[in-house]
Amino acid sequence: MKDARPLATALADPVSVLGLGADAWTSLLSIARAERLDGSLAYRLADMPLPGPVARALEDARAEAEFGRTQALWEVEMARRALAPLGIAPILLKGSAFAFAGLPAAVGRVVGDLDILVPRDRIDEAEAALLGAGFVWAKDDPYTQGYYRRWMHELPPLIHPDRGGMIDLHHTILPLTARPTPDAGALVADSIEIAAGLRILCPADMIVHAACHLFADGDLSGGLRNLWDIDRLLRLFASAPDFWKKLDARARLHDMRGPVALALRLADRLFATPVEPRIAGHDRMRDALFIRRILARDGWGRPIRPLNRLGFYVRSHWMRMPPLMLARHLWIKARSK
Amino acid sequence: MHAFHVRIGPVSYRIGSPWSAPVAALRRLYAGYPLPEEGMATVTARIGPPRPWRRWLHPQVAIEGDHVLPDTVPMALRHGLLAIEMAMNMQVALGERRFLLVHAAAVERGGKALILPGDSGSGKSTLAALLGEAGWRLMADEFVLIDLATGLAFPFPRAISLKNSAIAEMEARIADPARFGPRLSGTPKGELRHLRPREDAVARMDEPAEPALILFPSYGYEPASDGVSKSELFARITEGSTNYIPLGQPAFDRLVTIAETVPAARFAYPDSASGVAIVEQFCAEAGI
Numbered sequence: 001m002k003d004a005r006p007l008a009t010a011l012a013d014p015v016s017v018l019g020l021g022a023d024a025w026t027s028l029l030s031i032a033r034a035e036r037l038d039g040s041l042a043y044r045l046a047d048m049p050l051p052g053p054v055a056r057a058l059e060d061a062r063a064e065a066e067f068g069r070t071q072a073l074w075e076v077e078m079a080r081r082a083l084a085p086l087g088i089a090p091i092l093l094k095g096s097a098f099a100f101a102g103l104p105a106a107v108g109r110v111v112g113d114l115d116i117l118v119p120r121d122r123i124d125e126a127e128a129a130l131l132g133a134g135f136v137w138a139k140d141d142p143y144t145q146g147y148y149r150r151w152m153h154e155l156p157p158l159i160h161p162d163r164g165g166m167i168d169l170h171h172t173i174l175p176l177t178a179r180p181t182p183d184a185g186a187l188v189a190d191s192i193e194i195a196a197g198l199r200i201l202c203p204a205d206m207i208v209h210a211a212c213h214l215f216a217d218g219d220l221s222g223g224l225r226n227l228w229d230i231d232r233l234l235r236l237f238a239s240a241p242d243f244w245k246k247l248d249a250r251a252r253l254h255d256m257r258g259p260v261a262l263a264l265r266l267a268d269r270l271f272a273t274p275v276e277p278r279i280a281g282h283d284r285m286r287d288a289l290f291i292r293r294i295l296a297r298d299g300w301g302r303p304i305r306p307l308n309r310l311g312f313y314v315r316s317h318w319m320r321m322p323p324l325m326l327a328r329h330l331w332i333k334a335r336s337k
Numbered sequence: 338m339h340a341f342h343v344r345i346g347p348v349s350y351r352i353g354s355p356w357s358a359p360v361a362a363l364r365r366l367y368a369g370y371p372l373p374e375e376g377m378a379t380v381t382a383r384i385g386p387p388r389p390w391r392r393w394l395h396p397q398v399a400i401e402g403d404h405v406l407p408d409t410v411p412m413a414l415r416h417g418l419l420a421i422e423m424a425m426n427m428q429v430a431l432g433e434r435r436f437l438l439v440h441a442a443a444v445e446r447g448g449k450a451l452i453l454p455g456d457s458g459s460g461k462s463t464l465a466a467l468l469g470e471a472g473w474r475l476m477a478d479e480f481v482l483i484d485l486a487t488g489l490a491f492p493f494p495r496a497i498s499l500k501n502s503a504i505a506e507m508e509a510r511i512a513d514p515a516r517f518g519p520r521l522s523g524t525p526k527g528e529l530r531h532l533r534p535r536e537d538a539v540a541r542m543d544e545p546a547e548p549a550l551i552l553f554p555s556y557g558y559e560p561a562s563d564g565v566s567k568s569e570l571f572a573r574i575t576e577g578s579t580n581y582i583p584l585g586q587p588a589f590d591r592l593v594t595i596a597e598t599v600p601a602a603r604f605a606y607p608d609s610a611s612g613v614a615i616v617e618q619f620c621a622e623a624g625i
Binding site for chain 1: 338349351353373374375376377378379380381383385389401402403404432433434435583584585
């Protein structure tokens, strides 16, 4: 396999796996594990007639995903207990939100760190409560601490030494140095209570956040997984009346029209996701570069296309902070190695 | 990529390396092993340069594959075979979800399995290798696979990694040099040489056995032995299992049954001859 496209195809269209030969299956499994989509693939293919060894491998992937879900929900509960006495209802983001709300995006999905959003004026209290609940800083050198606190959209990551769970405490969804400025107040104000003391973003904001995460806040590693989230979410949300209108309004409000449009186009291209053409806009030349980056993995699960990857790595930093600041940041990081 | 496909017990591997030599060594070491079931490898283990130029310039091998651990230390290319073996272990340690993994060696006789858990240096591999040449069937050197539903131990007969003084000892006992891998000097584990198990271990790799006795060896001490309580047995097996926690309740239930029904003891031994003698005495008492 020359890249990860067969994985995207298998996820979007499970029937496509029927013709796969032995080597193609081996590659597909490796790519899915490398992209951490093996659990999602396992659930997508659950009803397909599969060769015995593949069925067994995917059974393991489902068991692993189920364990991950249990752990993720437990971390949510730990955070809820730590913050409830302060009257802070954390807004769950990404995987934890999907898992807790039982959204289709959670089916088979890995949940990494617990990401939660709290109002900015309460973040110090929330941090103190989590430290009191046994979390410690995962990185506590003065530069990293200062850097996160001054410029980032989240505090330095906290880790629980006994459980090993990481928690990222956000006050907004993009670094303060990034050019777009999402409206954090609106994210909080329109969030939805999902259980006593726990909230999730409203559907349109969930898509905006997924687009932030994909394009404005990283080098597109995990891009296929993030786009798969967007596909699963849109297939659910699109049936609600006025959803597209709301998404358009929220993307404007959060200064994120471009990234949201791009996310929609790429999801459509990789997964044939139903999208509203007026929001997605026309295909652009550079869309193909994004697709090449998202699929940059060979049949052994190894990263490929180093130049394309490097380009997106540089871009992620470029978008994150102004040039002088970037130079200073990279200098300090390089010296600390 | 140079590739090698092999099945070891329930695990069907695809093994890859950008260098040919480690794969050639692996192919010789695993001569006689079957191909993956239906030709379909479902687990990929590989080695590769940690940085692109490390493929040619002071070549280094990093341990890679479907499942990876962060910050594994790369090794010199001359230890490539060890790196591949570690990559194969890592895939099972991190990915296996059907069998409960017990960090132990195991041998079988009359359908009954003797399980030898122990840390590196406890002599479990050496004892298993010795017993495997003396009337027992070798089942495992590193991982024993316990079927959650039945409690049976399934074989995972990988090449045995002999270390330091155990190498000369096995070389003296085994006439066929083709069963040995290359001698690896100065590895992170010291002097190392792999040994292919006897043919019967490979031919019977799908034949499980009932766990009948668990012995914790300690090499390098005067002979002594002592019972192991059920609670300690439970605790020590969970400590040595990489997938006990993710397997959840079924693994707990299975381990409780094992701790309650399988006799266990610990023993110290100063040399191989007395080690084997102590094991045989325990087995006689347990009726194996």
